[in-house]
Amino acid sequence: MTGRVLRLAETGRAALRFRFDGEELTGLAGDTVLTAILAARSTLRAAEFGPERRAGFCLMGACQDCWLWQEDGPRLRACSTPLREGMRLRSAAAAGWPGEEA
Amino acid sequence: MTRVLIVGAGPAGMRAAETLAEAGLHPVVVDEAARAGGQIYRRPPEGFTRPAEKLYGSEAAKARRLHALFDRLVAEGRVTHLPERSVLALSGGVAQVLGAVREEIAFDRLILATGATDRLAPVPGWESAGVYTLGAAQIALKAQGVALGRRIVLAGSGPLLTLLATQLRAAGAEVAAVLDTAPMRAQIAAGAAMARARPQTTLRGLRLRAALGRRYHAGVTLERIETADGPVAMHWRDARGRARRTACDMVGLGWHLRADTHLADLAGARFDWSEPFRQWLPRCDALGRAGDGFYVAGDGQRLLGADGAEEAGRAAAIACLQDLGLPHPAPAPVLRRLARMERFAHALARAFPWPAEAVRALPDATVVCRCENISAGLLRETLPLSGAEANRAKSLSRVGMGRCQGRYCQLAGAEIVAASAGRSVAEAGRLRAQPPARPAPIGAWLATGDPGAE
Ligand code: FES
Numbered sequence: 001m002t003g004r005v006l007r008l009a010e011t012g013r014a015a016l017r018f019r020f021d022g023e024e025l026t027g028l029a030g031d032t033v034l035t036a037i038l039a040a041r042s043t044l045r046a047a048e049f050g051p052e053r054r055a056g057f058c059l060m061g062a063c064q065d066c067w068l069w070q071e072d073g074p075r076l077r078a079c080s081t082p083l084r085e086g087m088r089l090r091s092a093a094a095a096g097w098p099g100e101e102a
Numbered sequence: 103m104t105r106v107l108i109v110g111a112g113p114a115g116m117r118a119a120e121t122l123a124e125a126g127l128h129p130v131v132v133d134e135a136a137r138a139g140g141q142i143y144r145r146p147p148e149g150f151t152r153p154a155e156k157l158y159g160s161e162a163a164k165a166r167r168l169h170a171l172f173d174r175l176v177a178e179g180r181v182t183h184l185p186e187r188s189v190l191a192l193s194g195g196v197a198q199v200l201g202a203v204r205e206e207i208a209f210d211r212l213i214l215a216t217g218a219t220d221r222l223a224p225v226p227g228w229e230s231a232g233v234y235t236l237g238a239a240q241i242a243l244k245a246q247g248v249a250l251g252r253r254i255v256l257a258g259s260g261p262l263l264t265l266l267a268t269q270l271r272a273a274g275a276e277v278a279a280v281l282d283t284a285p286m287r288a289q290i291a292a293g294a295a296m297a298r299a300r301p302q303t304t305l306r307g308l309r310l311r312a313a314l315g316r317r318y319h320a321g322v323t324l325e326r327i328e329t330a331d332g333p334v335a336m337h338w339r340d341a342r343g344r345a346r347r348t349a350c351d352m353v354g355l356g357w358h359l360r361a362d363t364h365l366a367d368l369a370g371a372r373f374d375w376s377e378p379f380r381q382w383l384p385r386c387d388a389l390g391r392a393g394d395g396f397y398v399a400g401d402g403q404r405l406l407g408a409d410g411a412e413e414a415g416r417a418a419a420i421a422c423l424q425d426l427g428l429p430h431p432a433p434a435p436v437l438r439r440l441a442r443m444e445r446f447a448h449a450l451a452r453a454f455p456w457p458a459e460a461v462r463a464l465p466d467a468t469v470v471c472r473c474e475n476i477s478a479g480l481l482r483e484t485l486p487l488s489g490a491e492a493n494r495a496k497s498l499s500r501v502g503m504g505r506c507q508g509r510y511c512q513l514a515g516a517e518i519v520a521a522s523a524g525r526s527v528a529e530a531g532r533l534r535a536q537p538p539a540r541p542a543p544i545g546a547w548l549a550t551g552d553p554g555a556e
Contacts, residue, residue: 004232004332004352008273010150010247030147035246042332043231050475053331055231057472057510059238060141061134061188061540062219062362064505065472079238080134082147 004038004055018087019071027083034059034066034078037089044068044078045091069093103128104426107197107207109189109365110215112140113408114400116172117415118213118422123180125423125430130182130207132189132199138172140217141237142408145169146245157244159269160306161408168412190538192369200540211395211426213418214366215411218401220356221381222510223461224478225257227327228355229469236262236356240269249275251352255336257281257324259454260358261307261407267317268310279348280314281338283357284454285321295449299442323460327353357456359405360513366398367535375528378448379405380456381513382532388437389421390414397421405451410443461514462521470518471511473504481518490523492516492531502533 013028020037027036034056037044043053044066056066059079066078071088106122108115111133122129131138137145143158143165154162175181187201192212199205220235227233234242234250236258242248249270254277256267267280297304311318321341328335328347335349363371363384371384371392383404386392390399399418400411416436423430464470466479481499488494492515495501501515502508508515512533520530 005242005246005248005250006252006275007248008243008275009152009156010146012151013149030149030246032246035242035248038250039248047229047475049473050229050469052229052329053231055332056234057238058219058235059241060219062506062509063235063472064540067505082136 002042003040004042005035007039016083016085018083018085018089020089021091029083031083032079033068033076033081033083033087033089036083037078104211105130105209106211106213106422107132107209108213108215109133109197110140110217110400110402111135111138111172111183111185112215112217112400112411113143113168114217114402114411114415114418115140115213115215116168117412118215118399118419119181119415120171120175121416121419121431122422123175125419125428127423127428128180128182129213130184130209132184132187132197132207134186134188136185138183138185139165139169140408140411141241143168144241144245146247150247152247164408188540189365190540192365198538200538211397211422212369213390213397213399213415213422214369214392214402215398215400215415215418216362216365216402217411218359218361218405219509220262221358221360221456221513222355223258223357223457224464224468224470224511224514225324225327225355226465226468227329227333228353229472229475230327230329230332232329232332232351233327233353233355236266236354239352239354240266243269243273243275249273249352250354251333251350252276253278253350254352254354255279255281255333255348255350256354257283257322257336257338258354258356259284259457260356261450261454262356262358264307264310264314264318266354267314277314277317278350279336280318281322281324281336281348282318282320282454283322283324283457283460285341288455289320289453292449292453296446296453299446299449303446358451358454359401360509361402361405362509363402364507364509364535364539366392366402368537368539369393369396371396371398373532375532376404377528378451380451380458380527387421388417388440389424389433390418391421391425395422395425404444404447406440406443406447410440410447413439413443456513458517458527461517464514464518470514471501471504473506473511474500476501478518481515482522485519485522490519490525490530492519492533495519495530496533507535507539508533
């Protein structure tokens, strides 16, 4: 699987390691979670109501297309959450994890 | 001291804060971003190194001025900036605010400078991963230094279409085609009025357009986005009706802007259908008074762009100071500049119109609501039951009830509802907003003020 986004500038930043669906990935300090995942993967998650996959849409916190799960803790909006070293993220809820959204 | 709450730290919110601080008040500014700037003057995270000239082009000096001004007011302790927080609800003089924790902020006066989102028209296939708004592509470039694809098609209409194509190319991205649904004759007809109101801005737009050369096509019809795990190609017809196919792996869509009026609605604004802007906008006077102690400014009030937003922010603060009986700057020069911005914006809207006919004619299988994949056909099927009224159609079809709360489907949905009833969109009515303005994790609602309380 290749990444969807192409880095054009600001590539000299420090590397940050994180996990996505159990795999070790590397992003850069200052990346949003969305940028870091899509630099290595083509999508963020499956759509709930259709066969296609989703990779964010507005990048400004307005469409809610980019919600992801953390291995422990609440869901987060990938386009507006800065990547942190050691994050453990999932494209879907862990089995038995209740819905967190109001 | 009177507590003035400003929501939004873009050009309108920053100028409103400055005007109030100059009058001796101490406003509180709540904003979703980590750093003040808004969308047009959005700042990258700390540690990014591209200079303002690279990020904002011809608008670099304005961006620098605004950022420096706001940072200074905050550093001097004259304005309180509360970043990375969303206002979810407003009632009885209290804002429910969600950041790392939930806070309640009581206020006496409220200035909403909530800006705008891209205005979207559905195109078959737009629900696929790899289709983004034009605004998203611009944010990705400015704030992250990335292109959202390797071969890009930009489609829609409005000034951002050309500007973004230019910015992406300058940064080294491959832009395969720029597809404008606005017919050339509409652009020419309205161009003179644009040039009269703002000659330099108009000229700059024409130069950018010319530099795109044969990538730019006016008067196109978008047929569908061919997808396979993301976009593969855009199928479209040129102004002469010839079928074309442009290979790509990313599509950016947008038809100018849609005012973000969700909080204005929750704050009790009344709304009027604006024929020039083809959307519902909060009712207010010339300075932005929308209710008792309640003001709207910037693109969330009327879509005048970043320069207009600065003026509207000043205007709202002046209205607030007038109502408090405090000394204030003279409103007349601000109102004159706003009138000129408005003449330009109306001409711009005529030059790059909303594609009403294309939306009304969308095939039944086209997804209208991206949140819940509800098709145009399903919406049309519920209309005999719901009648052609936007709110009833919403509750039966669920178009407008998804997570974006109608931000990206409402105008297209209203167009389809109106078309089926042979009515105008204005007659189909406006979707009422519900709190919260953003989906909020339950845990965040339980944690009040104390990060450890959960
Ligand atoms: S991509 Fe729209 S909210 Fe994140």
